[in-house]
Amino acid sequence: MTEFEGIVPAIAQALAKRGYEALTPVQKAMLDPGLAGKDALVSAQTGSGKTVAFGLALAPSLLEGADRFGQAGTPLALAIAPTRELALQVQRELEWLYELTGATIASCVGGMDMRTEKRTLERGAHIVVGTPGRLCDHIRRNSLDISGLKAVVLDEADEMLDLGFREDLEFILETAPAERRTLMFSATVPRSIAKLAENYQRDAVRIATASEAKQHVDIDYRALTVVPSDRENAIINVLRYYEAKNAIVFCSTRAAVNHLTARFNNRGFAVVALSGELSQSERTHALQAMRDGRARVCIATDVAARGIDLPGLELVVHADLPTNPETLLHRSGRTGRAGNKGVSALIVPLSARRRTERLLEAGRIRATWAKPPSADEVSQRDDERLLADPVFAAPIAEDEQSIVQQLLERHGAEQVAAAFLRQYRTGHSAPEELQDVPAEGERRKPRRDDFPVTHHDGPAAGRNDFTDGVWVSLSVGRKQNAEPRWLIPMLCRNGGLTKRDIGAIKMQPEETFVEFSQEGAERFLSAIGPDKTLERGIRVKPLAGVPDFSQAKREGTYGKKKPFADRDARPKDEGKPKWKSDRKPERAHAGEGSVSERSDKKPWAKKPGKPSFAKNDGSPKAGKPNSRAARKAAKSRGE
Template sequence: GYDKPTPIQAEIIPYMLDGRDVLAQSQTGTGKTAAFALPILSRVDVRNRRPQVLVLAPTRELAIQVARSFTKYGADLDGFQVAAIYGGQDYEPQLKQLRRGVQVVVGTPGRVIDHVKRGTLDLGSLDCLVLDEADEMLNMGFLEDVQFVLEKSPEGRQVALFSATLPKPIRKIADEYLNDPARITIKSKTITAASVRQRALFVSPRDKIDALTRILEVEETDGVIVFTKTKDSTLSVAEKLSQQGFSAIALNGDMPQKVRERTIDQLKRGQLDVLVATDVAARGLDVPRISHVFNFDLPHDSESYVHRIGRTGRAGRSGQAIIFLTNAQRRQLRFIENTTKQPIEIIDIPTVADINEARVRRFKQRITDVSADQDLTIFKDMIAQYAEETGKPMEMIAAALAEMSQNGRPFLLKERPKKQRERSDRDNSRGRDSFGSNDRGNRGSFGDDRPRRGKGRPLTPVKEGMTRYRLDVGWQDGVKPGNIVGAVANEAGIDGEYIGPINIRDSHTLIDLPEGMPSDIYQTLRKTWVAGKRLNLQEAGDVVDDFEGGGGGKNFRKEGFRKGKFSGGGDSRGKNFGGGKRSFGNKSRNNGSTAPTAKRGKKKFKPS
């Protein structure tokens, strides 16, 4: 599908074809993968089953992405094989690939070195070595690993080094290991994509979540990445966004690789809207639908900021980058502007009027979309009959239906009284935020759903249609509700709104899930690991009080979530006035049908 090379491709491909070393400086998203992969493929010898090309990438995600590109570009080369080797995956599948024979290896430095030292990866036949995003490998502490690989590679091999920035250690590597390289810099007035609109918001740390949710509600977004500093922050922010009704999941280095890959795939396919990630976990992510990048926490340097916002505005698409700063960080904003050579617009937190205007606009659009896309004949006849029987005007009936769709939640956000705002600010300083009501258009109050701790706090009775389960992880294991929600959502394939109360005790956790769990999902959850321990899921019965020797627990209420993307009849923005519930594995639309049943004991699927 390529018909015209990007500037970096036009510059680099001739040098790559000639076998000359290359030192290229270019911002992310400019097409550099094709710039080195296409000329490499034109020279590779498919009859030789030993590794001829090694590509080093800083992260698993980038390694997987580059390997897929090679596979796609070389699909018509008979006998061509690519191996992606990276940490977090079992060695055996990688060993099988290497034993079978491959021409191209794409991997992270640590795992590549492991295979070299084991003798399972022979670099003696390398014809070309590519260092992709070299500055990120430097930032992540891979400098010595990169030098090790360079020293183990044969004399005369071609080296192509790509980097968005060229700090001193990278220039030193180029001087020491590259032979008279062609130095290529894609000239640009800025090192960030011109298609990315950059903005900054000055906000206190306790108001960041409030600011984030307001912006997400007011602006038209597609895929969103929120960058935080720590792994714990990813879980905390993702949990709070989920409580606000957003489809949000954390992505950090503690997650198993399979879960990380599945999460990114969900983001690409539109099943997930918001990814909350650390810098390390999001390196190399290439998801075209990313419309917004939020720097929730200040990056550790300007180069990291460049890489973060490079996740949006890719391949000529427009993108939005917003950074949250405190008043004490104004100086850092100047540093970022000096690095990017672009001014950053200062904005304010959206007002209550802005939010209500957005809610009204979205409500009207939902009516337009549903009336255009759905067959409403049944409801039209029913409402006409009701109007004739009662004499009520259509406007009143429509208003009643709209009120019913709110499920008791206020549609418009109200200004908080000054005293209440001050009290809420004090709550925020203790980790409690308040904002609106509870679906995408109507946010819920964090204060109502925040963790509470007290000795012997009674649990709520198990609701109809739910089953209570016991998990063998608790506070003493360092588990947090976000860990459990993420594990259940990913492994069981269940939307967040159908996860009931989570009560974390000292040595175990109680969680309510829809009844009728299929045996395969039950066994999967039993074997799932969270916080370094197996969940060992088992039914707990209708527990009402749980004192655990007088120890307290935190009861996390998971009710009031918006309709998930695949819940009964609604889409990710809630384009329905109602909709049925979904049990495990049931993705049926709310069209009056009944979902298939699956038995485990006396449990059955609930009707869709």
């Protein structure tokens, strides 16, 4: 019991009752006698037991030497968390930790009935746990009196700032008594957190129990490369291969959560969804279903990336890659907690390989690159689990003897075993057949000389046409600004090709024809999947034989106009007037009363009052007089 020395007796009993045998580093650090009564800025990796740590640290100052709390009144401590789930989890942790002290712990979180929370606060509470926005609402409405606070705890402080709660936090800290203890817990300590600590803590002790942004030693990171069209099938095989007691699949959007939830429900998985569009009641029920074992897979957005603690969570799957290393660490931190082992699997499309490498490097994470489990590997793993099932080691009970004997006599041992095997497999979703992904050596990072310099209407520079080339059509052409400089690297990247696999490229206005070697075409079509779609929504259509480029050019360039053949057959001068006078009738002034060739028009008579535009005899220039002297001379002549 040496681990629990220096802890309030009632708290120590609660730890022993919970099955604690040793404290985590952050919990030991918070029990340091030199930290008693002081402010602290603590950075510790996720899953390190921070809630119990600050519970242990607060107990002496809140109890003030007593074994139990007295009548509840205004709160003595306030714990602030960024999300509803984390706040409710903190409440549950503190409830069992302070169970024997008689503490009353209330929660104030968004999404819950505010009137119920107000009535709870009116009855009194020793500790209040809540989210920043809801706590501010209660303080402004005078339903939460924080004038008697002895301590304030900010859990996941960096996340609260990222979510835009700075103003709410500053309001709470400024409203709380100045003579209080302030504890800040954060996975990382960026400049914003350091500034917040400087403004609202007094001589805070800096505690770092683990290097910031460091991967959890109990998490096995695996990067699984897949063909883009096989992403969902790969997730199914990963879930089936590990058969984790609990698993979380992270998506980037709510729509993706809804899609995968429906897909996995249809495949027989016990699934729940967790996203921001759900009410607090629905989210609570979803997490409770995971804890009760009624569900084994949770499909979630990043709302579940922080603070969610699911006992026995053994597997985290990143269906959509996280946008930054911090999110990757917090997602993965849902597993490998409290000394347990876990797996964090990233589903990496071929086109996202380099981005994933940068993400892992930025997070200082070492991951094992591999292919997703194949259908055969999943089936083999099922057989291993079946043979190792403890059910075979249990002795036969007396009430089972009779029916066992009847089964063996009627059907025989082999038939009974086969029936058991079928029943076992019926309860598991069948694995998926995945397309083959090029090996690392074949799918190396393309070099500059892998991308041939290609003319629009010729083969790749430096090589001859293939004698057995296979042609495909791409749904992009000159009108879509298609250029070999980005088109060829895209083909190599998506299909695992090099310049030796690409032959001639014929670019048309609306489509592009590309020639591949026989082996390259097979690898390319296999890599892009059955939907045959590349980046930018470019569709691929395999062709039988060599395309008719002239026909494609006519159809693609001129659309609904007459084909070249009809246009070329017409004489150039047929139907086209050669001179302007051939197109319009001559507007000649043949004399007074004369008319043009178009008899339906009035004669081109000279209008009165207008000077004639015919040449004026004796004038310096033809046409209308353009000088004062010329106008005077014309006036003197009576013109």
